[in-house]
Amino acid sequence: MPVEEDPSRGPAGRVLLDAAGTPIGRYDHALRGNGPIADLFAREPGVSVDRAAAAVLAELRGTRIAADEELGRALLAAGGTKVRHGHLYTYDFARRPPPRDWEAPPRVRLTDVDRPAADLVDAYGAAYPPAHPDHGLVTGDVADELAAIIERGQYGPLLAGSGLAVGEDGAVVGAVLIGTLEGGAPPSTARGSSTSSATPRGPGSAARSCSARSRWRTTSRSG
Amino acid sequence: MLRALALADYVTLGLIVTDGNDGARRLYESLGFDLVLSSLVVQL
Numbered sequence: 001m002p003v004e005e006d007p008s009r010g011p012a013g014r015v016l017l018d019a020a021g022t023p024i025g026r027y028d029h030a031l032r033g034n035g036p037i038a039d040l041f042a043r044e045p046g047v048s049v050d051r052a053a054a055a056v057l058a059e060l061r062g063t064r065i066a067a068d069e070e071l072g073r074a075l076l077a078a079g080g081t082k083v084r085h086g087h088l089y090t091y092d093f094a095r096r097p098p099p100r101d102w103e104a105p106p107r108v109r110l111t112d113v114d115r116p117a118a119d120l121v122d123a124y125g126a127a128y129p130p131a132h133p134d135h136g137l138v139t140g141d142v143a144d145e146l147a148a149i150i151e152r153g154q155y156g157p158l159l160a161g162s163g164l165a166v167g168e169d170g171a172v173v174g175a176v177l178i179g180t181l182e183g184g185a186p187p188s189t190a191r192g193s194s195t196s197s198a199t200p201r202g203p204g205s206a207a208r209s210c211s212a213r214s215r216w217r218t219t220s221r222s223g
Numbered sequence: 224m225l226r227a228l229a230l231a232d233y234v235t236l237g238l239i240v241t242d243g244n245d246g247a248r249r250l251y252e253s254l255g256f257d258l259v260l261s262s263l264v265v266q267l
Contacts, residue, residue: 040262064265064267065267067265071263075263082264086242087242087258087260090256092257093233102225102229103225159232160231160233176227
């Protein structure tokens, strides 16, 4: 059951085939962390969970796969390890132009990301207390994770809209970091596709935000 | 996040909310984000 490139999804696109060459599912191949990920795996129409699970288990051992919930449960039942159960959202600016102004919460300034990554570490840690659903996803080295995103461009340059919330004491209390993930445009409910994130005027975008205070709820961890 | 949306110069913005973070889901939905899919990430 080979895996072939799927240019229709962009340069990272892949299609998983069965022994007869029939497409089973399509996904975006990427390397994240210490290994490969089959991101946004989408079963082909009419392919059952059992058939897809068999193909995935045969071909993608060692891979981290982001699959629909049904397929994911089948892979867990087959011995896989759960990494994350998430809900993918997208904002379509063409369909829903946002207001072009905003108000900062009381006693908070909203700025561009004009501080070193180290200044965000306390807020990041405070945003994911033990009871938070994302607590288990926090790495051991938050400072390095933030530096990778902000200073080393792990997801490309930070995109417009990235910013900080700064409290009256000058400390960073929240952040929105928007970068680029491989895989093209984010899925849209309007067209029902399933790739990652993109823009026509630049690279794709995905947001991660964190906050130490309730005004900006901890919201997302991309990838 | 309103600032982020206002300053964006691209046409789509994606993000993932971990299951169980219902407050974040309500927030994003109130801002106009659309739920596209729910997924399980599994290490094989």
